[in-house]
Amino acid sequence: YIPGNHDVSNPGQEKLFKDKFRAPYFHFLYRNVLFLCLNSDDSSESTTKDRPHRFGKDQLEMIKKAVEENSGAKWIMVFLHKPLWNDNTLDKNGWLDVENLLKGKNYTVFAGHVHHYQKFVRNGMRYYSLSTTGGASKLRGPVYGEFDHVAWVTMKKDGPVVANLLLDGILDDALRL
Numbered sequence: 001y002i003p004g005n006h007d008v009s010n011p012g013q014e015k016l017f018k019d020k021f022r023a024p025y026f027h028f029l030y031r032n033v034l035f036l037c038l039n040s041d042d043s044s045e046s047t048t049k050d051r052p053h054r055f056g057k058d059q060l061e062m063i064k065k066a067v068e069e070n071s072g073a074k075w076i077m078v079f080l081h082k083p084l085w086n087d088n089t090l091d092k093n094g095w096l097d098v099e100n101l102l103k104g105k106n107y108t109v110f111a112g113h114v115h116h117y118q119k120f121v122r123n124g125m126r127y128y129s130l131s132t133t134g135g136a137s138k139l140r141g142p143v144y145g146e147f148d149h150v151a152w153v154t155m156k157k158d159g160p161v162v163a164n165l166l167l168d169g170i171l172d173d174a175l176r177l
Helices: 011-021 057-069 095-102
Strands: 026-030 033-037 075-079 107-111 118-122 125-129 150-156 159-166 169-172
Touching (some): 033 057, 075 095, 075 159, 125 159
Parallel strands (some): 033 075, 107 125
Antiparallel strands (some): 150 159, 159 169
């Protein structure tokens, strides 16, 4: 589990999340793939009521250490709630620091929050902003990036393959049947 803005938007929620799920960010290695599960709403350094979407120094240090200690991993999968790479605070939210730590590595990024499916390519890597996976949406269909789905990810030699499982069919990562 990774937290979203509705899970850790105040100190009480943050405490409940930590009590139930332990760390709001963590990593693990599975079949030589490093999984970075991040908290895009890290308030560890917040001094105001305005809790920006961002990464704190401790979380960035965890990412750095995880990448260094697992330098032989064949791929890195990154999960976070808000697609910070597409945020208007990119210059200060810490995402550029994360990309710098991942530089030269093979990785794929998955986020939610906006309830609208989009596929991005940054630094030659694929970034996905998933559609709703149960949250609010007009559900106007794939042409609008609005559909209820589960992203099915299969790791292959050359990296992950993403298929979007819908109630009425399966779409690839370009939203084609």
